Amino acid sequence: MIAIIDYEAGNICSVQNALERLGAPYQLTADPELICRADKVILPGVGNAAQAMASLRASGLDTEIRSLRQPVLGICVGLQLMCRSSEEGPVDCMGLLDARVRKFPETPEAKVPHMGWNSIGNLEGKLFKDLPGGSYVYFVHSYYPELCPDTIATCRHGDTLFSAALRWENFYGTQFHPEKSGSVGAAILQNFLAL
């Protein structure tokens, strides 16, 4: 069973719909016991990182997430909460991934938010199994995780090269939305489920 962490982090039904399309049983839950027992855990999130971090802390779920040993996937703001800190607030995050999250500089060539389909490269590890570099995935964000030793995929927006995905031990995160990224996104989710 997959646990999708439920912590008032905006509209997350697209993640549920994606798991349904893949035929993967899941439960939307904030119950620490269920989360702990799940085979895989997904931390979704849209909206403001500081607010999302506050609701995670208020429910004590941040401590719970840190203690997990099964594969955990943070998506978008969910990933940002697993990083060291975010300039959106600013706010200290869970520090599971070695990146700081910074705001994109706005330029005429690189509009903010970075929204739409962009290609990812330098793909590393099982999350990107059978996916060629240059695959396109869907992004919607104004803040990005820096490059760091945990980076397992990169993307460029204007002059900024950033982490499109990160991994440290059992903690994975994608800045893009695999649940909205067509067949490439479905393959990435399938790879996560197969870990």
Add this chain to the structure above:
Amino acid sequence: MVAKRIIPCLDVKDGVVVKGINFEGLREVGDAVEMGVQYARDGADELVYLDISATREGRSTFAELVKRIARGIDIPFTVGGGIGSVEDAARLLEAGADKISVNSSALADPSLISRIAEKYGSQFVVVAIDAKCVEGRWICTTHGGTRFTDRELFSWAREAQERGAGEILFTSMDHDGTRAGYACGVYAQLDSLLSIPVIASGGAGSVQDIVDVLTEGRASAALAASIFHYNQIPIPALKRALQQANIPVRL
């Protein structure tokens, strides 16, 4: 680099996809979810579903349909038509829409744009503008181009951006349904005026028309309906042609 997008647009009336020219002589063309799934498989980058139902029953059918669309397709989609309040937008967000588009209701009350954008973010708000050229001035219209407003296209697009719109979807009512090409010059002017992406709509009849609006017209995305519905231009072939024209596209 963010890819240029190809967006099939589906007009939905009482739950089924219809197509007509200038809202006259509507013809049923298929099931909204099945068509969306097929377009996503063919390589469409995004979908737009516009509810053109005139009745309350039609509207509630649409909200149910949005849930089915969200379950069925794995690419982003925008829904529009009859969104007159933050609550209407919230209902569609909860049903699974990635973005909403507002048109005449934003013209009637421009604060609607800011109220939705403040609550759900600019990425959620597309402002659609239908305009017609009258003696050299582009005037915003409502009701499928039949009623003129006192707004001018460029100043309204600018105001919509300042109020928090994430994208502008401009349809030239002079070009819509003609299949004689997009209003490229107008899109290029909008692009230089705005910092947010511009989606071009109205007039697509050939691959070259789409190439032109994405290069000369500098649009971020090209939207079309009939050329895709009747498979006049299959999306995979279109994408390859765009790539050959050195336009960044997702293949």
